[in-house]
Amino acid sequence: MIAAEDLEQQGFAGEDPAIGKESDAMRSWIRCENLNYSVKAKKKQIHILKDIDCVFPPGRLVALMGPSGAGKTTLGSNALTLRGPGKAEGAILFNGKPSSKAIMKRYSKLVPQEDILQPVLTARETLRYAAELALDASKEERHARAEELISMLSLEECADVIVGGTGLKGLSGGQRKRVSIALEMIQDPSVLILDEPTSGLDSKVAEDVVDIIKRLARTGRTVICTIHQPSFQVFAKFDWLLLLNKGKVAYNGAVDRVSEYLDEVGAPVPAYVNPADHFMLVLSQPVPNPSCEDFAELFKASSFYKDAIADAEACKAAEDAFVAEREASGKVGVPESRRQSAGFATSAWWQFRVLLHRTLMITLKDRAQFRVRIVQLAFVGLIIATIFWRMPNDQDRVQDRISVLFLLMLFLGMSSIMSTAMVVTGERPLVHREVNNNFYTMSSYYFSRVTVLVSFQTLYAVCFCAVVYFMVGFNSDVAKFFKFMLMFVVIALFTGCLGYTAGISFPNIQAISAVVPMMVMPLTLFAGLFIPVANIPVYWIWLAYLSPFQYALEALIVNEFAGEYLNPCSAEAIATSGECPYGLCNSNSSSSEALPCSGDLIINRYEYNFDAYWRNFGIIAGMTVAILLLGLRQIRKLVSTTK
Structure with missing residues (x-):
């Protein structure tokens, strides 16, 4: 469970020497209520997400997982950002208010799976040009923001190395991923969504990347990662798991309680087996409880579903308190930031x-x-x-x-x-x-x-x-x-x-x-x-x-x-x-x-x-x-x- 006053006690927020400290300007709650998402293909609607209820509070590092075709990328990259080609039904709330494409474009950033960068520019040049384009500030402030991100993402040693690419030697895969994250952090977003940030990285580099992402979450940002087959060490670094199967919620709870849940539903994790790998294996087999039609029903029949509801209620209470405080001070229900604007930052x-x-x-x-x-x-x-x-x-x-x-x-x-x-x-x-x-x-x-x-x-x-x-x-x-x-x-x-x-x-x-x-x-x-x-x-x-x-x-x-x-x-x-x-x-x-x-x-x-x-x-x-x-x-x- 999480409440606004409990963030620091649970380690979900606070000051990090390399990252900075929590700010109300960064905090945002995203809630999905009975969310359905479909796309049109060959003159018919294909339903990808079905009756999704979940909450993404600030300060929590959320893993969004599921088998291929489960809808995790659709939820993270399309539905939540409202940028996709499909049709969303139900409610997506941002700090208690109905979300919109303009709001999500302003306050959320998506780090794509592929590192889309200019190969011949250095990491420092890449970030400086981005700051010049994205920030309405003086030259000194823009360059200071670039240097701040270099420090924040631990890029000091490779800041003046070219990014590189096919046939051009440059940064390593993990370093390129950190530059990609830094680019999305230029405008200081309150919501950060990452599409498979560990894809193509070896286990040690993947751990390092997730460590940095977790530190970003600890500043009070809402951080969501779609992830596929994480190692045990990487999986354990996440706070919360939202697991989808066939477009429905198959698990919504703390990562450190996944093994308990699987024990309860009759699919215990064998010794020396990664709980994430075992859970994915279980989803490929028949439902352990014959009385349940699918894994979504299996989850709703468990005691963990009640815990998820209680957690959602606690998050909503924290969200309501945060929004009420902002409205009392004359602010709207969405955060403000000097680095963000609804349109273009520069002429x-x-x-x-x-x-x-x-x-x-x-x-x-x-x-x-x-x-x-x-x-x-x-x-x-x-x-x-x-x-x-x-x-x-x-x-x-x-x-x-x-x-x-x-x-x-x-x-x-x-x-x-x-x-x-x-x-x-x-x-x-x-x-x-x-x-x-x-x-x-x-x-x-x-x-x-x-x-x-x-x-x-x-x-x-x-x-x-x-x-x-x-x-x-x-x-x-x-x-x-x-x-x-x-x-x-x-x-x-x-x-x-x-x-x-x-x-x-x-x-x-x-x-x-x-x-x-x-x-x-x-x-x-x-x-x-x-x-x-x-x-x-x-x-x-x-x-x-x-x-x-x-x-x-x-x-x-x-x-x-x-x-x-x-x-x-x-x-x-x-x-x-x-x-x-x-x-x-x-x-x-x-x-x-x-x-x-x-x-x-x-x-x-x-x-x-x-x-x-x-x-x-x-x-x-x-x-x-x-x-x-x-x-x-x-x-x-x-x-x-x-x-």
Whole structure:
């Protein structure tokens, strides 16, 4: 049993040197009365939780257990937080008042099973950025909060080690879990729900993590852990067990009395066997008492059920006293905290600045990805440059010159699409977590990420052009070089934004890899290289008008050939083909000798517009803006489905 005045006597609250002392601002009671929860699947309602009656008081470390499919994650992560897709019936009360999604979002935090963190940031950087986003305070106070959490979660020795992840050495599993918990503690929540915090950890590390969680509970927080197959040592650290079976309560009582309960119902725990393991085994077998239909009835028929009711009544009395005291002092029934707010703690502009700084740091610290991209562009650029090395400005090389323009444009575009798409898919879980915690708006995140994307896509395009332009032997005019580079920059921006939007719109890189080629191939097919735009059938011409590659190729050809002269065909070319491939310069001449050819004739041959460059540049820029707006719509839609 627990009452407000008995918290310290039972060890459920009080001061911990590393954690701090109890505060009324942290204390919250959660009660479920006749709670039912169902989800809709294939046009029918599936009932997951049935008639749940329980109470979660402050200061108590509660283990939420059950076999697979029992409903423990549904109760902890969905029903109590009111964030899930299902329908809750019955009552969920927060400090005696009907709970709501807004209240639970403000005062409770959920630590997911997976550690969703930025691999290249250190633990200290991770917490500082979170504090910058989540707290309405001065810079010194934000950093002090981060340092407070580092001490609270015993992260001092690894605070400046990168988090790490797949293929990147960093923090250990237990340290990453503590960083995840610290992130949710940034806003000083009164309710902390942890989804299997010991999953994937060895027994000693699991014990250490639960020790820290228990110390957090002792400050007066309401702490609930869904947990699966804990060791004896870990199980013994919990104060209370709420055990579910087939969506119903199979046990609701003190952890240290589990063995007594199993003795009473005729399923005693064998010697040297973990009570938690034995209880789970019992649930997989027929009910020990034939007169009981299920384990929920078995529990209600026991004396422990009366104890659970008495405990719930004591908790309610403590809760009522706490609420009455707050109302008498002019406070509402929910706690207050300077670190919590119903909306966003900071302005959209501040969020953009912090996210821009964080995104830039992540991009620069992720040296492997940066190097791969640079090496990829340099390697392919050098291959193309050596194939077309210092290509002579001859009439018989016109088609080669146009082909290499198209090839360079296509490679830069495809590599931009895939590289940006992979960034988005990797960040998606983190964005979901931070947006659900009201760290920032989606617009702030999106535009900060796009700003960095634009910067680096521009850098990559400039480096690529600098490598290939003069090696291939394009027009040596400086103005034409910069116009060439500018067109490649806008193509890199368009394709980068297209990849970003694709990464937002599709669930994983496999789907993106399947869909993107289907999107890009028609755009390249009707770019004007394989078939002149004038010869495209009328029922396909709309694809040419939608293709940025068509506009870019026209602009690049006009830039390369307008006002220039092509050397006569070489004797070898005439000897091989019998004539100059284009046959343009001599067609109206009485001379039998090969003559220089105006590049304007090439532009006329393709029926291109001599003034196309800036018009086409504007069209591609407009397409880029349209793709960005579509991406913003998609990312808002994506995140709204998770709230």
